[in-house]
Structure formats: C-alpha cells, structure tokens
Amino acid sequence: MKKIKLTFVFLFVATLMFAQKSPRQQVTGKVGETTIDIDYSAPSVKGRTVWGGLEKYGEVWRAGADSNTTFSFDKDVIIGGATIPAGKYGFFMIPNEDDDWVIILNKKNDGWGAYSYNQEEDILRMIINPKFVKENMEILSYVVVENGIEFGWEKAHVFIPIK
Amino acid sequence: MLKKISLFLILVGLISTTNAQIKTPQPSPASKLEQVVGLTNVTIEYSRPAMRGRTIFGDLVPFGKVWRTGANANTKITFSDNITVGGTELKKGTYAIYTIPNNDSWDVIFYTDSNNWGNPQKWDESKVAAKVSAKTEEVPFNVESFTIDINGMSNDGGQLEFIWENTWVGVPFEVPTDAISSKSIEATMAGPSGNDYFQAASYYHDAGKDLNKALEWMKKATAGDNPPFWYLRRMSLIQADLGNVSGAIATAKKSLAAAEKANNADYVKMNKESIQKWMKK
Numbered sequence: 001m002k003k004i005k006l007t008f009v010f011l012f013v014a015t016l017m018f019a020q021k022s023p024r025q026q027v028t029g030k031v032g033e034t035t036i037d038i039d040y041s042a043p044s045v046k047g048r049t050v051w052g053g054l055e056k057y058g059e060v061w062r063a064g065a066d067s068n069t070t071f072s073f074d075k076d077v078i079i080g081g082a083t084i085p086a087g088k089y090g091f092f093m094i095p096n097e098d099d100d101w102v103i104i105l106n107k108k109n110d111g112w113g114a115y116s117y118n119q120e121e122d123i124l125r126m127i128i129n130p131k132f133v134k135e136n137m138e139i140l141s142y143v144v145v146e147n148g149i150e151f152g153w154e155k156a157h158v159f160i161p162i163k
Numbered sequence: 164m165l166k167k168i169s170l171f172l173i174l175v176g177l178i179s180t181t182n183a184q185i186k187t188p189q190p191s192p193a194s195k196l197e198q199v200v201g202l203t204n205v206t207i208e209y210s211r212p213a214m215r216g217r218t219i220f221g222d223l224v225p226f227g228k229v230w231r232t233g234a235n236a237n238t239k240i241t242f243s244d245n246i247t248v249g250g251t252e253l254k255k256g257t258y259a260i261y262t263i264p265n266n267d268s269w270d271v272i273f274y275t276d277s278n279n280w281g282n283p284q285k286w287d288e289s290k291v292a293a294k295v296s297a298k299t300e301e302v303p304f305n306v307e308s309f310t311i312d313i314n315g316m317s318n319d320g321g322q323l324e325f326i327w328e329n330t331w332v333g334v335p336f337e338v339p340t341d342a343i344s345s346k347s348i349e350a351t352m353a354g355p356s357g358n359d360y361f362q363a364a365s366y367y368h369d370a371g372k373d374l375n376k377a378l379e380w381m382k383k384a385t386a387g388d389n390p391p392f393w394y395l396r397r398m399s400l401i402q403a404d405l406g407n408v409s410g411a412i413a414t415a416k417k418s419l420a421a422a423e424k425a426n427n428a429d430y431v432k433m434n435k436e437s438i439q440k441w442m443k444k
Contacts, residue, residue: 029389044429058254131359133361135365137430141391141393143389143392144389145387145388146387146389157358157361157362158358161356
C-alpha cells in the first residue's frame with residue numbers, strides 16, 4: 001500500500017514537473033493610470049542557442065511559449081506614436097540578426113503560438129533596438145515598469161515604451 | 164622503385180604546369196559598381212559582354228526568355244537596407260538579377276538564390292522576391308558593352324538601369340532614408356532609456372571598468388517605481404564588488420521580492436544565494 005502511495009506521489013511530482021516545462025505566468029502593473037496585464041508562458045534557455053537557433057531570425061515568434069503571449073490595457077495607450085485602444089492583444093516579436101527587431105500587437109489574442117498569426121490583423125508593428133548583455137537570463141520574463149514593458153531572455157533585453 | 168618515384172615526380176610536374184594560370188583578357192570582363200543611395204549601400208557585380216558586331220536583343224538574347232542579364236555567373240545586387248521596388252519590399256541582402264527582355268518591355272526579377280552560373284538549372288518561382296515590368300526606351304546610338312548603372316539618385320531612391328545595343332530600361336527603387344533618419348533622430352532626442360543604462364552598466368561591470376560609473380547608471384536604470392528584477396540583481400552585484408555589502412543586500416532583497424512576484428525561480432535562487440553569502444561578510 002505504501003508503495004502505491006509513493007508511486008502516486010512520484011507520478012504527481014513528475015506531472016507537475018512536466019507541466020511546468022514553460023509555466024504560464026501572469027504579470028500586472030501600471031503605466032500612469034493604465035493597468036497592463038501580461039499573460040505568457042516562460043520557456044528556459046537550457047543551454048540552447050536561442051536567437052537564430054531555437055527562435056529563427058526573421059520569423060514571427062510568439063514571444064514566449066505555447067499559446068501566444070497577450071498584453072491587455074484597460075485604457076487607451078500610446079506605443080511608438082500610435083494610439084492603441086483599450087483591449088487584449090496577441091504580442092509577437094521578430095528577432096533579427098545584427099539588426100533591429102520588430103514587435104507586433106495583433107487583434108488575435110487566443111492563438112496557439114504564431115501558427116494562426118495573420119499580418120492583416122496587426123494593430124501595431126514597431127521597430128525595437130534590442131540590448132544584449134553578457135549575463136544569461138535563464139527564464140524568459142516580462143515586467144511592467146513605470147514607463148513601459150521590459151522583456152528579458154538569454155542575453156537579449158527589449159524595452160517597449162508605453163505612454 | 165626509383166623509376167616509380169621519378170615517374171611520379173614528372174607526373175606531378177606536368178599537372179602543375181597545365182594548371183598554371185594563363186592570363187588572357189576575358190571576353191566579358193567583370194565589373195563591380197558600388198553606389199550609396201540615401202543612406203543605403205547598393206553593390207552590383209556582373210560581367211559585361213560586348214556586341215562585337217552581333218545583333219543582341221531578339222537574337223543573341225532572345226525575347227521572352229530568362230536572361231542572366233550579363234555573362235558568366237549570375238549578376239548580383241546587394242542592398243544594405245530593406246528597399247522597395249515596384250511596390251514590393253526587398254529585404255536587405257543579395258539577389259541575382261534576371262530579366263525577360265521583350266521588344267517594348269522587360270520583366271526584371273530579383274531572385275533570392277544568387278549562387279548560380281548563369282540561369283538556375285531549375286527555375287524556382289518561390290525564389291522570386293520581386294518582379295517588375297519596365298518599358299524599353301530606344302538609345303539613338305549603339306552601346307557596345309552591356310552596362311548596368313544606378314542613376315537619378317535622390318535622398319529616397321534611385322533608378323536601376325540596363326543599357327545595351329540601342330535599348331535602355333530603367334527600374335525605380337526606393338530606400339528607407341527617412342525612416343532611418345527619423346528613427347535615429349527620435350532615439351537620440353529621447354535620451355537613454357532604462358535598458359540603455361542597464362546595458363552600459365553591465366558592460367562596464369563585466370569589463371572591469373569604472374564601477375562607480377556603472378553604479379550611477381544602474382541607479383538611473385532602477386529609478387522608476389517597479390524596476391525589472393534583473394536590473395536590481397545587476398545593481399546588487401556592482402554594489403558588492405564596490406565593497407558596499409549592506410547596499411548590495413538591500414538591493415538583492417528588492418530583486419528577490421520582484422523575482423518572486425514574477426515567478427522567476429532562477430533569479431529567486433541567485434538572489435537568495437547572494438544574500439546568504441553577503442550576510443557572512
């Protein structure tokens with residue numbers, strides 16, 4: 001009987017570990033009066049080449065893992081000079097080699113990855129200058145800061161200014 | 164045995180002689196053209212065949228067929244930025260130029276595979292990045308050598324021109340000068356953002372440069388209400404290296420709290436370990 005119990009505990013732990021391969025994360029914060037919610041899955045580097053390897057250069061990326069990353073704004077915001085109406089959007093990135101990256105807000109906010117991404121539903125495409133540091137950031141993370149959203153993974157850091 | 168060796172040596176000698184480069188003029192000499200258009204570099208590499216008394220268009224170069232648009236290897240064009248031709252965006256990079264000449268217009272094709280000798284063995288339509296139709300104009304005299312040129316430059320574009328025999332074809336293209344300038348102006352005028360300071364401070368810290376300067380920048384990067392936990396982590400490491408252990412612990416605690424809020428197990432662990440280590444000092 002004890003053995004069975006142990007097996008169950010083991011199975012439970014294993015399931016948990018498997019389920020947490022890229023755990024789903026919610027972060028929230030305020031830019032001025034606007035509340036921003038970010039919902040994403042956080043993959044880990046695990047010794048892999050991320051930019052140009054796991055995530056291909058020049059291709060639309062879900063900017064997380066599993067189902068697409070979403071940004072929600074409870075009021076209209078301004079990003080890159082464009083007014084974005086309050087709402088929930090799919091968030092994507094295009095990493096590029098030795099070049100600027102592109103960030104995308106798209107109407108479709110419930111896709112699996114970028115498979116159902118359709119450029120015609122873009123609300124915003126904006127050029128972003130990624131910063132690279134030597135230190136590795138193992139787990140992908142988003143943080144809402146007082147003037148925008150900060151993204152970090154592996155050695156790349158992206159700041160999205162929001163007003 | 165000796166005989167075998169001498170035979171071998173003679174053979175080697177023969178092979179080297181026959182392989183020696185003999186320099187004679189090429190019938191279609193190579194040409195490389197580099198032209199700055201706005202802020203974009205455009206490079207064209209091609210070989211230039213000559214008329215040598217032949218009828219060219221509709222004869223040597225038949226109408227309605229893909230032409231390598233030069234001689235020898237495919238003609239190459241390289242753009243240092245994304246450009247627009249005939250309403251289609253071409254990503255920066257190198258393309259082969261192929262044309263389909265006709266009596267009154269040409270199709271000009273930008274082909275993504277630029278490593279062919281002449282035409283590709285098998286034409287692959289999915290490698291056509293842009294296809295533009297352009298009207299031919301008549302030149303009132305014969306141009307002996309096939310010429311590709313870039314003309315009519317403005318800040319925002321230019322014209323790619325093909326001239327041979329008495330035919331002239333021009334394909335206008337646009338470069339993103341305004342977008343590049345506005346972007347760099349905007350970025351410069353907006354001043355450094357948090358991640359500019361973070362990157363600069365990380366670089367100074369990693370390279371063992373002025374740590375006080377690095378700390379000053381990290382203070383600017385983390386001045387907001389809710390700085391990223393990875394910024395705080397870096398700041399605590401700089402403080403520790405400066406010998407400010409109590410400051411390092413205080414900053415690491417902030418980073419720990421923020422990493423816990425963001426569920427980042429990796430930074431939670433690193434901060435806990437650092438705090439433990441610094442507490443012993």
